[in-house]
Amino acid sequence: MQGNVIFNVDAKLSTMNMSKLPKLFQVELDRRTGIPRRYKRKLVRRLSDLRGFFSDNKMVGQMLERGKNPIIYEVYEIPQAPSEGLFSLACTVLRPGKIGREYYFTKGHFHAKEPASEVYVGLKGRGMLLLQNREGKIAHLPLEAGNVVYVPPQWAHRAINTGRGKLVFLAVYPSSAGHDYGSIKKSGFAKLVVERGGKPALISSRSLKR
């Protein structure tokens, strides 16, 4: 469980070479940052990894051309082999910031293998979870220090940092759930979360120019 191996590409758990027999373990969360003191893998998502996800594609292109490629979020993973009854853990650190008026967010995904729930425990900061089911129904729930969010099967979920500090949360999910990012990249969420008068507001994703 120790290590600092960093991949900044989509790496699927199913490709990982791990024992089928998970071990007992415990890990401390750093009091100041919320980050697990040990983890198996760290994913780094930069702006370039989220190309096509933010509504203002033009601004993203300009930033990248100018060599500006900020880290949007990092994920500290403690995955298990994708076997029935096993859970993976991941701690996400979502930076504060905006692309235009749109707050930084995680890509968002459906689970590739359903039914699979996910539980989030908010550790630091203030934000929300934007959810959308396969029928296009949309919902949102607060995700912040000291709350717990339950995401049932069939709901795509995206975290959004609407605060001034980092948004840090722990996720627990079946190790076999997998990630379907494609559906979200293709169709997008029907709503965006933008700053309006200093506060977060949900607007239709069609109302912002692309």
Added chain:
Amino acid sequence: MQGNVIFNVDAKLSTMNMSKLPKLFQVELDRRTGIPRRYKRKLVRRLSDLRGFFSDNKMVGQMLERGKNPIIYEVYEIPQAPSEGLFSLACTVLRPGKIGREYYFTKGHFHAKEPASEVYVGLKGRGMLLLQNREGKIAHLPLEAGNVVYVPPQWAHRAINTGRGKLVFLAVYPSSAGHDYGSIKKSGFAKLVVERGGKPALISSRSLKR
């Protein structure tokens, strides 16, 4: 998700009348106590509910005869129907105290339906998780404010409060996992956690008089 319905008997999730379609929800954890502000069911475990679990049966009998029946722990549950891919949540508040030299603990259980993992997030206090597999192998891990414990399938688990304040932790587990308390009540854990010189110590469960 709201309510204060209290049962202080073993109630199985599978007997509960709940919709098969779980809803999205979020719940705040009280900052001071760690207890979810909303929950479905509260279990109260008193000394009388743990008769036969502590090593000093004689003392337990004497206490109960004298009308002393302290609360050992409370569990605030947000269960889901026992369907594949759903998770139940439970927040346990384990009081500080001892029966003789033995620290207060939860009954401990195997999961009735395997494979089923469980993840604990320590919210308040200081204690440990005592674990034992079907082959009798024993292990222990810290469980305390700010850590996360992973319990893989096939490990019975018991929380023990070795601190001076309440031990509060959140558990995430498959809603279909169920609880097998019988195996533990029958065979017991091979180790006990007792106070020795003001500190917790693991001793063989045969070394204390019954």
